[in-house]
Amino acid sequence: MLYILGRNRKFDQIWEVLIEAKRKDRSLITPRTMQVVLGRVAKLSSLRQTVESFWKFKRLVPPHFFHTSASLNALLTTLCQEKTMTDARNVYHSLKHQFQPDLQTFNILLSGWRSSEEAEAFFHEMREKGLKPDVVTYNSLIDVYCKAREMDKAYKLIDKMREDHIYFLPA
Structure with a gap:
């Protein structure tokens, strides 16, 4: 209504x-x-x-x-x-x-950026607040990197996810 x-x-x-x-x-x-x-x-x-x-x-x-x-x-x-x-x-x-x-706040903000600098700024602010990124966070940032054709950063972030035991599919 x-x-x-x-x-x-x-x-x-x-x-x-x-x-x-x-x-x-x-x-x-x-x-x-x-x-x-x-x-x-x-x-x-x-x-x-x-x-x-x-x-x-x-x-x-x-x-x-x-x-x-x-x-x-x-x-x-x-x-x-x-x-x-x-x-x-x-x-x-x-x-x-x-x-x-909270984490969802930053995931919302990360999901729409095309600029990796803007997305990275929110990612760093999120970390400074003591919030731990989840698969949505990483996926949003990887998406930004891919759209900006920054594939090296995207692959490094995927490696970081593996180090932190964060997977796209349940382990």
């Missing part, structure tokens, strides 16, 4: 539905709900309006839910899909101190 309302640019009605959902059962508003709504807003509106819509959710959900990596990840996924990676990067940097980025 929210998707259809958004597709028809009925954003005021979306917020009315969400306010009613909050009144009846807050558990109906999930990170997926956020992603659906933000996706429609981002598709049809500006980056500023998308981020403003993200902040509107703060009034609809409990604080312990809003200030989680799941809500940040919903926004970043939307920006990566509907806006630009530069927009996603800038929003991430403006919000990372208010939220606790």
Whole structure:
């Protein structure tokens, strides 16, 4: 229903539905709900309006839910899909101190880059935060290297995965 309302640019009605959902059962508003709504807003509106819509959710959900990596990840996924990676990067940097980025946050950000320098910067920041890369992380970075025709880096990363006992298929 929210998707259809958004597709028809009925954003005021979306917020009315969400306010009613909050009144009846807050558990109906999930990170997926956020992603659906933000996706429609981002598709049809500006980056500023998308981020403003993200902040509107703060009034609809409990604080312990809003200030989680799941809500940040919903926004970043939307920006990566509907806006630009530069927009996603800038929003991430403006919000990372208010939220606790997790492995999925970095996997989302790594998945869309074409520039190995940008992807490597996020990879290093992830490591500095003490997060251990998983197969999704490595696969995203290998994809960036291959698209940038940096095959030596891709092969070195595959070797690093083997050293760390991270495999594409269960061992």
